[in-house]
Amino acid sequence: MAQGVCVIAEFRNGAFRRVSFEVASEGKRLADALGEPLTAIALGQGIAAAAADLGEYGVEKVYAVDQPVLKDYLAETYAPVVAEVLRTLQPKVVLSPASVDGKDLSARVAARLGAGLAQDCTALQIEAGALKAKRPVYGGKALAWYEWADGTWPQMASCRPNVMACVMPDSSKQAAVETPAVTLPAALKTRVVAVEAADGKVDLAEAQVIISGGRGLKAPENFALLEELALLLGGAVGASRAAVDAGWRPHAEQVGQTGKVVTPSLYMACGISGAIQHLAGMGSSKFIVAVNKDPEAPIFSKADYGVVDDLFQFVPAFIEEVKKLKAAC
Numbered sequence: 606m607a608q609g610v611c612v613i614a615e616f617r618n619g620a621f622r623r624v625s626f627e628v629a630s631e632g633k634r635l636a637d638a639l640g641e642p643l644t645a646i647a648l649g650q651g652i653a654a655a656a657a658d659l660g661e662y663g664v665e666k667v668y669a670v671d672q673p674v675l676k677d678y679l680a681e682t683y684a685p686v687v688a689e690v691l692r693t694l695q696p697k698v699v700l701s702p703a704s705v706d707g708k709d710l711s712a713r714v715a716a717r718l719g720a721g722l723a724q725d726c727t728a729l730q731i732e733a734g735a736l737k738a739k740r741p742v743y744g745g746k747a748l749a750w751y752e753w754a755d756g757t758w759p760q761m762a763s764c765r766p767n768v769m770a771c772v773m774p775d776s777s778k779q780a781a782v783e784t785p786a787v788t789l790p791a792a793l794k795t796r797v798v799a800v801e802a803a804d805g806k807v808d809l810a811e812a813q814v815i816i817s818g819g820r821g822l823k824a825p826e827n828f829a830l831l832e833e834l835a836l837l838l839g840g841a842v843g844a845s846r847a848a849v850d851a852g853w854r855p856h857a858e859q860v861g862q863t864g865k866v867v868t869p870s871l872y873m874a875c876g877i878s879g880a881i882q883h884l885a886g887m888g889s890s891k892f893i894v895a896v897n898k899d900p901e902a903p904i905f906s907k908a909d910y911g912v913v914d915d916l917f918q919f920v921p922a923f924i925e926e927v928k929k930l931k932a933a934c
């Protein structure tokens with residue numbers, strides 16, 4: 606009989622991504638509610654040494670597949686391996702990060718297992734021994750609750766990054782690590798040739814602070830202001846589609862319905878009107894600050910703090926204040 610919660614951890618560039626700890630923390634909460642164990646599956650290269658650390662977040666046992674061919678995420682290699690381990694493990698509930706790779710992987714694994722999957726969830730709970738999941742729908746205009754039909758296995762959900770609370774790691778706890786015997790695909794149709802990382806930049810999807818700019822920035826060189834502020838606050842720069850379409854910023858920075866969905870602790874929108882398609886990407890941020898010279902701009906309806914001002918006056922003054930505060934600390 607299916608038992609327990611299993612989380613799929615994401616390991617990149619020699620370390621687990623933060624969202625893996627959020628998913629493990631959420632998994633622990635659900636496992637406790639079920640009174641059943643929490644396990645994890647981790648794939649990658651050089652993973653064996655780090656795997657036990659997932660125990661700090663409540664994972665009892667990690668099934669670690671450490672292979673050179675798994676160094677970079679590739680659906681072709683990851684999906685069959687994860688599905689095979691899950692078939693052996695038979696967990697009741699499977700959680701994964703709703704990152705770009707995580708959504709791709711969980712959809713493919715669900716298809717292989719014939720499982721039901723709720724993607725990009727913002728809340729999960731156990732009711733009468735079964736999973737219930739909440740996720741935004743219609744570009745964030747409504748919230749829907751999902752449950753799984755009786756007898757479907759496993760109940761799969763992916764968790765939106767930066768939403769689920771991450772527990773304080775308990776360094777006295779380590780997970781047991783097991784290496785399952787798996788069959789890697791013999792002949793691959795594709796392979797990762799190179800991964801070009803944006804050096805030194807905070808990943809938008811994982812950023813706790815995002816300073817975003819729109820058409821109100823007027824020219825690409827003016828984004829230097831936002832970059833300076835983002836650097837001071839340890840954050841990343843985001844952009845509206847208008848700024849991306851104008852060629853001012855790369856598409857990787859676009860926030861919104863056709864860009865990235867982000868949930869930082871602080872989202873600062875500068876010179877962005879707040880079109881519904883932009884709000885769909887940042888509306889779940891914990892604190893939203895809007896800087897816009899038009900007091901009627903729709904972004905103010907979503908903002909926790911609104912600054913009605915010319916951003917070219919406000920942002921430099923704000924940067925000076927942040928510098929003073931940092932110097933005083």
Ligand SMILES: Cc1cc2nc3c(=O)[nH]c(=O)nc-3n(C[C@H](O)[C@H](O)[C@H](O)COP(=O)(O)OP(=O)(O)OC[C@H]3O[C@@H](n4cnc5c(N)ncnc54)[C@H](O)[C@@H]3O)c2cc1C
Nearest residue numbers: 819820821845846847861862863864876877878883898916
């Ligand atoms: C199918 C579809 C998908 C889309 N997907 C996305 C998406 O993923 N992301 C996205 O962002 N958009 C998306 N859009 C586009 C969206 O509808 C808006 O056109 C876009 O978000 C507008 O960008 P903006 O706010 O930068 O520009 P604008 O709407 O032109 O707003 C600029 C703002 O800057 C303010 N401003 C100007 N000068 C200053 C100044 N000096 N100081 C302070 N404020 C100033 C203005 O008052 C104004 O509010 C999509 C549209 C469609 C149809």
